Amino acid sequence: MAGQFRAERCEVSGSRHGDDGWLRNGSFEADDHAFRIDRVEVDTTFDKQPTEPVATFVDGPTSTTAVEKDNGVWLLPGGTGLVCLLAGAWNIRSAVKRPREALVAAPA
Known part of the structure; x- marks a missing residue:
């Protein structure tokens, strides 16, 4: 209230x-x-x-x-958390979508 x-x-x-x-x-x-x-x-x-x-x-x-009442108090911490969450999701997505051939080392 x-x-x-x-x-x-x-x-x-x-x-x-x-x-x-x-x-x-x-x-x-x-x-x-x-x-x-x-x-x-x-x-x-x-x-x-x-x-x-x-x-x-x-x-x-x-x-x-x-x-x-000031919503700006939570703007920086909330924005930082959102960016970290999105970066983590992007990294997981990239690891899952990576082709299997890229993970095998090339013969020397």
């Missing part, structure tokens, strides 16, 4: 690579005001502290985790 996350507790998420972000806990309210979750965490890190509500999704009124 769509709604708004309001950050209340913040901590810096340190990284070995120097790309620190902000981990957030707070409250969630559904867009249609059907329910409110007082304690929820967002399954992402923010580049800076959000001062305004952030658009997120939850599974329902008993959820403990909210997910950011």
Whole structure:
């Protein structure tokens, strides 16, 4: 269900690579005001502290985790996985279709 996350507790998420972000806990309210979750965490890190509500999704009124609406977050990992899957399928196809004569070594 769509709604708004309001950050209340913040901590810096340190990284070995120097790309620190902000981990957030707070409250969630559904867009249609059907329910409110007082304690929820967002399954992402923010580049800076959000001062305004952030658009997120939850599974329902008993959820403990909210997910950011930005689909671009999964674009690079999803695209990379798809390319690897297609490359593997192409290699298997090529190995199966290879003629048997090509596998036999020529006499010296």
